[in-house]
Amino acid sequence: MGERKKAWGNESTDTETRRHGDAENRNPTQNFIHPKEISAFREQKPGFLTDSIEQWFVFGRQELPPVRAVVSGEQIQDLDIQYQISPQQTEDYFHVIVTAADELYYTANSSQGFQSGSLKVGQSVNPGWADFQITLEQFIPQAQLQREVIPADNPNFGGTPALLVKMPNGTQTWLPWGEPTVVADTNEEWLAAFSPKLLQLPFAIKLEDFIVERNEGSESVAMWTSQIRISDPHDSFSEQRRVWMNHPTWYKGWKIAQASWNPGDLQQSTLQVKREPAWVTALTWSGSGLVVLGIAVMFYGPLLVKKLPAPQPKSENPPVETTTKEVVTQH
Incomplete structure (x- = not known):
């Protein structure tokens, strides 16, 4: 065999x-x-x-x-995988095309429609994304993008987290957040990445539809909603739910909330999934209720006090008992 x-x-x-x-x-x-x-x-x-x-x-x-x-077990020998990476298709885009004669052309697509034309230095193009404009400041043929990771001494500087990896031979390599980097030693190379830990969820989430509602008379976004389906084969559970901003859903102590979305790809939605038991949710809502109650008392408390009947002032002199006597005289 x-x-x-x-x-x-x-x-x-x-x-x-x-x-x-x-x-x-x-x-x-x-x-x-x-x-x-x-x-x-x-x-x-x-x-x-x-x-x-x-x-x-x-x-x-x-x-x-x-x-x-x-x-x-052991690593499987003589095993290879073949796959193809297709470019991400987006509805809104701006592409620059360079010809062999170093002539520049652009293509843009938005809700306003498709447009194209030549692109020259100093020329501004409105791709149709609200009031955004794209200007070609300089054209450098055969340019190469080079980047150097420099540690920031100021902790308040808004940089990107990174890890410094030191090899036994003295080689140092920075691992930027979320970017796979090749770490080279004398004889070997490793592909390392600094990213969040991947966890296996006890259930599956499927995006069935992504709904974007826009304000009437304009293209501004009013609200976006993710229509998802939660499936749990262990409990034979399958249910359709909706998630939008500040309206998460829960399943078995897991909170599923809308994190962000991609305006260029309406078939994509980013959800935040975190462990949040029921008692944590109850504690959070209780704290929020106390905060709202405190604000209400601070603003409306003095007004309610003024509407209450004022107490009658007490006299400093004690009351004196008086009696009336009838005097009868005879002539």
């Missing part, structure tokens, strides 16, 4: 949820902080009681190799 290798899907814990996305849709993510877990591989060898299981993580950049993690 030969070796048998099997792959199966695994529920994603990425909080960046796409419409109609489920466990079978395993596209590489372009989010560096949360790599997409596309599949797990199992190898069964004849004569062995245990299996070798691996998990692979891929990124939205082709130059970053996949990260392999051995779940159990």
Whole structure:
């Protein structure tokens, strides 16, 4: 008997949820902080009681190799994965095209429609995003973007968190927040990333629709709502719910709230999922109620006191008892 290798899907814990996305849709993510877990591989060898299981993580950049993690057993040999990264399709965009003769052209799309034309230095273009304007300040052919990570001495400076990794040979490398970086040693290289810990949720969240309501007569956004479906195969639970700003939903002590959204991709919604038991929620609402009560007393308390009847002042001299006597005289 030969070796048998099997792959199966695994529920994603990425909080960046796409419409109609489920466990079978395993596209590489372009989010560096949360790599997409596309599949797990199992190898069964004849004569062995245990299996070798691996998990692979891929990124939205082709130059970053996949990260392999051995779940159990040994690393599977002669195993490779082929995948393709398709560019993210957005409804609103602004693209600059450079020809072989170093001539610049632009294409833009928005709710106002599609537009294109030539682009010159000093020229301003209104892509149709409210009152935004894009101006070409300078054109540098064959330019390269270089960046240097410098530690900030001032803690109040709004920079990006990073970790300094020191190797035994003296090499130092900065790991910026959420950016996979190659850490090189004398003989080996490692791909390291500094990001939040990925946790497996006990249930699945699927984005079924993302609804954007706009104010009448303008394109300004009034409210956005995520229509999600919570599925728990362990309890045979499946329910559709709606989440919008300041209106979260709860499931088994987990709070699911609307965090942000992408105006350029209305099929994407970012949700915040955190552990929040019922007693924490009750304590939070009780504290908020006390704050509101205190503000009400501070503003309306003096007015209510003025409307109360004033007490009668007490006299300093005690009352004196008086008697009336009738005097009868005879003539």
